[in-house]
Amino acid sequence: xxxxxxxxxxxxxxxxxxxxxxxxxxxxxxxxxxxxxxxxxxxxxxxxxxxxxxxxxxxxxxxxxxxxxxxxxxxxxxxxxxxxxxxxxxxxxxxxxxxxxxxxxxxxxxxxxxxxxxxxxxxxxxxxxxxxxxxxxxxxxxxxxxxxxxxxxxxxxxxxxxxxxxxxxxxxxxxxxxxxxxxxxxxxxxxxxxxxxxxxxxxxxxxx
Amino acid sequence: xxxxxxxxxxxxxxxxxxxxxxxxxxxxxxxxxxxxxxxxxxxxxxxxxxxxxxxxxxxxxxxxxxxxxxxxxxxxxxxxxxxxxxxxxxxxxxxxxxxxxxxxxxxxxxxxxxxxxxxxxxxxxxxxxxxxxxxxxxxxxxxxxxxxxxxxxxxxxxxxxxxxxxxxxxxxxxxxxxxxxxxxxxxxxxxxxxxxxxxxxxxxxxxxxxxxxxxxxxxxxxxxxxxxxxxxxxxxxxxxxxxxxxxxxxxxxxxxxxxxxxxxxxxxxxxxxxxxxxxxxxxxxxxxxxxxxxxxxxxxxxxxxxxxxxxxxxxxxxxxxxxxxxxxxxxx
Numbered sequence: 260x261x262x263x264x265x266x267x268x269x270x271x272x273x274x275x276x277x278x279x280x281x282x283x284x285x286x287x288x289x290x291x292x293x294x295x296x297x298x299x300x301x302x303x304x305x306x307x308x309x310x311x312x313x314x315x316x317x318x319x320x321x322x323x324x325x326x327x328x329x330x331x332x333x334x335x336x337x338x339x340x341x342x343x344x345x346x347x348x349x350x351x352x353x354x355x356x357x358x359x360x361x362x363x364x365x366x367x368x369x370x371x372x373x374x375x376x377x378x379x380x381x382x383x384x385x386x387x388x389x390x391x392x393x394x395x396x397x398x399x400x401x402x403x404x405x406x407x408x409x410x411x412x413x414x415x416x417x418x419x420x421x422x423x424x425x426x427x428x429x430x431x432x433x434x435x436x437x438x439x440x441x442x443x444x445x446x447x448x449x450x451x452x453x454x455x456x457x458x459x460x461x462x463x464x465x466x467x
Numbered sequence: 468x469x470x471x472x473x474x475x476x477x478x479x480x481x482x483x484x485x486x487x488x489x490x491x492x493x494x495x496x497x498x499x500x501x502x503x504x505x506x507x508x509x510x511x512x513x514x515x516x517x518x519x520x521x522x523x524x525x526x527x528x529x530x531x532x533x534x535x536x537x538x539x540x541x542x543x544x545x546x547x548x549x550x551x552x553x554x555x556x557x558x559x560x561x562x563x564x565x566x567x568x569x570x571x572x573x574x575x576x577x578x579x580x581x582x583x584x585x586x587x588x589x590x591x592x593x594x595x596x597x598x599x600x601x602x603x604x605x606x607x608x609x610x611x612x613x614x615x616x617x618x619x620x621x622x623x624x625x626x627x628x629x630x631x632x633x634x635x636x637x638x639x640x641x642x643x644x645x646x647x648x649x650x651x652x653x654x655x656x657x658x659x660x661x662x663x664x665x666x667x668x669x670x671x672x673x674x675x676x677x678x679x680x681x682x683x684x685x686x687x688x689x690x691x692x693x694x695x696x697x698x699x700x701x702x703x704x705x706x707x708x709x710x711x712x713x714x715x716x717x718x719x720x721x722x723x724x725x726x727x728x729x730x731x732x733x734x735x736x737x738x739x740x741x742x743x744x745x746x747x748x749x750x751x752x753x754x755x756x757x758x759x760x761x762x763x764x765x766x767x768x769x770x771x772x773x774x775x776x777x778x779x780x781x782x783x784x785x786x787x788x789x790x791x792x793x794x795x796x797x798x799x
Contacts, residue, residue, distance in 0.1 A: 270706070270713035294738040295702035298658045383667060403667055419667065426613065 271307075271402060272336075279329040279339050287311075289336035304336035307402060312338050314379060314401040321377035323370050324397040343399070345392025352386055352428055361437045366396050368441025371417065374398075376447050378408035380416050385423035414456025417442070421457065468771065469495070470542040471529065471565070472763025473522070475558025476550025476578050477604060478502050478509055480518035482529040483760030484540070485588075487767055492588030496532035497753050497760040498525045503642055508632070509603075515553030522561040529759065537569050544766020547575030548787030550604075555783040563781055574776045576765040578757075579789045580616050582723035583609055584768065585761035586750050590721075593748045597717050599708045599736060602724035602757070603628035606704070608668065608711045609789055611797060617790050619711035620668030627700055628726050630672040634696065637680050638689060648693045649729050655694025659687060663699055668707045668714075675699060697731050705735045709743065718745040725756045772796035 260276045266285065267274040275286045289304045312331045315338075319325050330339040348367070352360060367389065374381060381388075382403030390397045405412070417438075424435050443450035474481040483497040502517040504510065530537055545562035548555055559575070566573035583598040597610040597619070606622040625633070628645065635644025659682055662674040675696065682692050708720060720740050726732060733749060740747035754760060772795050 268713075270710040292702075292706075292739070293742060294705050294735040296658060296698050298660075299663070299698060299702050302660070303663065415666075 276342065277339070282329075283342040283344075284329055284339055285326075285342050287338045287340070305333045308333055308336045308338060311401045311404065314381075314404045314406070315340070317377060317379055317406070318374060318398065318401070321373045321379065323373045324395040325401075326397065326399060343390045343392045343397050345390045345397070347387055348389040348391055348396065349386035349427060351391065352434070353431065360431065360434065363391070363396065364434045364437035365441035367420075368438035368443075369445040370396055370398065371420070371438070372442045372445035372447075372450075375408075375413045375416070375453075376445070378406055380405050380407045380412045382416065382419075384416055384420040386420075386427060387423075410452050410456050413453045414460055417453065418457050418460045468541045468767060469535065469539055470544055470763040470767040470770070471526070471540050472544040472546075472576075472581075472759040472761065472766055473526070473558045473562045473565075474546045474578070474757055474759045474762045475518050475522070475554045475561075476546050476548070476757060477554060478514060479757035480522050480525060480554075480558065481757060481759040481762075482522075482525045483758055483763050484529050484533040484535070485760050485763040485767060487771070492585065492760075492764045492767075494589070494754070494760045495535065496529045497758050498529045498532060499753060499756070499758055500525055507636070508642075509551070511551040511553045514551065515557045518554055518557040522557065525759075526561065526565065537565075540569060540571055542766055542770050543569075543571055543573045544576055544762050545573070545781075546578045546581070546762050547782075548578065548784040550578060550783075550785060552783070552785050555785065559781060559783050563778055566778065566781075572770070572775065573778060573781050574766045574770055574774065575781055575783070576762055576769060577787055577789060577792045578762070579605060579607060579609060580792050580794075581761040581765040583616065583721065584765045585754050586721040586723060586748055588764045588768075589750055589754060590748050592746070593719060593721060595717060596719035596721035596748060597708060597711050597715060598721045598723055599704060599727075600723045601627050601704065601726035601732070603632065605724060606670065606672075607789065608708050610711060610715045610717060611794070612715055615790055615794050616792060618788075619714065620670065620707040623666065623669050623671045624673040625676070627672060627704065628724070630676050630700065631696070631726070634676055634679050634692075638683055643725070645726060645729060648696070649731065651690050651693040652697045652731065653694075655688070655690035655692070657688075657691045657694070658698060659691055659695040661695050661699045663703055665703055665706060668710050670703050670707055672700060697729070701729075701732045701735050704732065705739050708736060709739050712743065712745060718743070719748065720745060721748045721750075723750065723755055727755045728752060768796045 264276045272289045326340040388400045469486045481499040484495040486493045502514045543566040604626045606626045608620040632644045664671040737747045
């Protein structure tokens with residue numbers, strides 16, 4: 260692959276392929292937005308880059324697989340990190356055998372529990388943001404994450420995944436049950452509080 | 468086919484008549500009357516009293532303006548929700564009375580979906596947009612996905628219009644505060660840092676409102692606060708809209724609701740669309756704010772798709788969610 264090839268273009272950032280000290284790497288570049296004034300643009304880009312790099316490093320400390328960070332440029336809003344040569348869970352989950360699928364979901368749940376044990380909220384847990392690589396599930400894109408140990412935030416975090424599974428993997432919506440199994444096993448506090456929160460969040464939707 | 472629509476979800480009581488011409492919407496008349504409280508915010512009962520006083524007059528005027536007789540109408544549509552109960556009931560009651568007296572079918576429609584469909588119906592080349600719907604009570608990003616109109620992002624607390632009105636009232640401006648704050652903002656030049664609160668694709672405004680009121684109390688120039696409120700909230704709105712566009716892979720954005728009249732918001736969304744190679748659409752002003760023509764148009768396309776409603780089922784629903792609407796007038 261060529262350097263600077265854009266692998267993905269999101270609303271907020273571009274992911275480019277590159278090399279770092281000879282290793283294959285990616286750069287997440289937050290894009291300047293012309294629609295907002297400079298003061299807001301600068302603040303958001305530098306704040307979010309910093310927060311994301313911190314959360315990725317914290318997650319590794321909790322034993323969750325994440326890309327290794329090589330470099331952070333706060334002024335330009337660039338994080339350079341390890342290139343993961345694997346498959347997005349979103350693309351493979353529907354084609355796996357039932358056994359393997361359930362096992363993967365279990366592992367996803369365990370990883371989320373480890374994040375939550377470290378008061379880390381990912382903020383956008385969808386199957387697009389997980390990469391299966393070397394038999395481990397790597398979490399990427401912490402751009403919407405935060406440090407927060409509240410049951411409420413943990414419930415919201417899991418609720419996002421539930422909605423994602425229901426819409427993207429609707430045939431296999433029992434997947435979420437296996438996620439919860441893994442989650443309950445690894446979470447240090449009583450998972451039933453978090454599960455109760457999820458029910459609450461579902462009922463709380465505006466006009467519902 | 469000709470349809471009359473009666474709108475009454477909040478401040479506005481309105482009646483509009485539309486006709487379909489080769490599946491596009493022709494607006495024959497669109498009469499709008501807005502309740503303006505002398506002080507404070509909207510009182511649902513007083514707004515409903517206002518609507519009850521004027522609804523008959525407005526319906527008559529809509530026929531007059533369209534140059535047609537009530538016998539030429541094929542369908543009566545009304546705003547079923549979401550909105551304030553007393554206001555919704557007043558409009559629905561008027562719709563039932565009209566439907567019975569001219570002996571034409573009735574149909575209740577979702578107000579938020581109507582804002583989107585009127586854009587598609589009246590604007591050339593607008594076919595499958597992401598709608599940024601910003602009004603007093605509602606702030607939603609809506610798009611069609613997997614057979615339904617889905618909400619991809621919305622306010623977690625108050626609507627953007629409500630946020631602006633509340634701030635305006637706290638500094639002594641009169642309802643509607645939006646246009647006044649827009650003028651003041653043009654004279655502001657210094658950006659004051661205000662809370663920018665986005666969670667995923669959802670937004671919150673109440674923290675920003677409190678902070679803005681605090682800055683005013685501490686003697687900050689009103690023009691600068693207005694400028695900062697607009698820059699912060701509109702940037703957040705534009706950001707969630709862009710996220711929804713990236714997520715749904717759509718390249719059209721449509722504005723709707725009263726706040727879409729704000730030139731700065733339009734400018735920001737247009738810039739965002741332009742930078743992503745997408746197109747931005749804004750309906751003409753009387754079709755952007757709450758109006759009867761959009762209710763009529765949605766009623767018409769729903770009826771043509773085969774949907775029917777009996778008078779006994781023509782009740783209102785204050786909490787009528789966008790994603791509760793069964794959409795069978797569009798393909799997958």
